[in-house]
Amino acid sequence: QKEVEQNSGPLSVPEGAIASLNCTYSDRGSQSFFWYRQYSGKSPELIMSIYSNGDKEDGRFTAQLNKASQYVSLLIRDSQPSDSATYLCAVNIWGKKGSTLGRLYFGRGTQLTVWP
Amino acid sequence: NAGVTQTPKFQVLKTGQSMTLQCAQDMNHNSMYWYRQDPGMGLRLIYYSASEGTTDKGEVPNGYNVSRLNKREFSLRLESAAPSQTSVYFCAEGAGREAFFGQGTRLTVV
Numbered sequence: 027q028k029e030v031e032q033n034s035g036p037l038s039v040p041e042g043a044i045a046s047l048n049c050t051y052s053d054r055g056s057q058s059f060f061w062y063r064q065y066s067g068k069s070p071e072l073i074m075s076i077y078s079n080g081d082k083e084d085g086r087f088t089a090q091l092n093k094a095s096q097y098v099s100l101l102i103r104d105s106q107p108s109d110s111a112t113y114l115c116a117v118n119i120w121g122k123k124g125s126t127l128g129r130l131y132f133g134r135g136t137q138l139t140v141w142p
Numbered sequence: 143n144a145g146v147t148q149t150p151k152f153q154v155l156k157t158g159q160s161m162t163l164q165c166a167q168d169m170n171h172n173s174m175y176w177y178r179q180d181p182g183m184g185l186r187l188i189y190y191s192a193s194e195g196t197t198d199k200g201e202v203p204n205g206y207n208v209s210r211l212n213k214r215e216f217s218l219r220l221e222s223a224a225p226s227q228t229s230v231y232f233c234a235e236g237a238g239r240e241a242f243f244g245q246g247t248r249l250t251v252v
Contacts, residue, residue, distance in 0.1 A: 116241075118239060
């Protein structure tokens with residue numbers, strides 16, 4: 027089992043709808059959580075980071091974190107065709123006790139298509 | 143200010159050949175990473191370096207070696223390339239939490 031799991035896609039939503047992307051992680055000690063967007067043939071681009079339980083909003087994007095459930099989600103409101111991409115969840119995994127720096131692990135990604 | 147620069151962008155190798163992928167960052171950050179990306183597999187961590195002079199294995203280190211030459215540069219070496227190493231390789235850097243990526247190297251081993 028991977029350290030970071032994402033809900034299998036692909037996900038297809040109409041323009042203007044809310045897209046919901048989910049992610050779970052295995053290490054209870056993780057403190058840092060990220061969402062990346064990757065367009066086909068391009069490199070991943072950081073779009074959201076979240077460190078505390080609750081919601082964090084940035085424009086049309088909302089990241090949600092629940093450390094007790096080891097669950098991170100990304101909501102995209104008013105989805106646009108330009109949001110069509112693969113979304114990657116990333117978690118800073120600390121692993122063994124005494125580690126001073128985490129390793130950044132990624133899920134397999136969820137491909138989102140927003141149709142007009 | 144280019145962020146992360148990877149060379150080369152494309153490479154074709156024959157099985158058994160060796161090569162080094164170069165990565166340099168100009169953000170003066172401590173952490174650097176090498177990932178590979180294969181269809182349906184997401185990004186898998188090969189090696190990472192928390193600071194100059196230190197390196198550590200990630201999820202898939204077999205068949206690779208790395209060198210953190212200085213704070214700016216982190217290279218990935220394939221000593222004897224195999225077809226299973228055909229992939230897109232990304233170098234990334236960061237301050238210890240998130241990572242910022244280079245444009246990638248598409249490597250094909252035939």
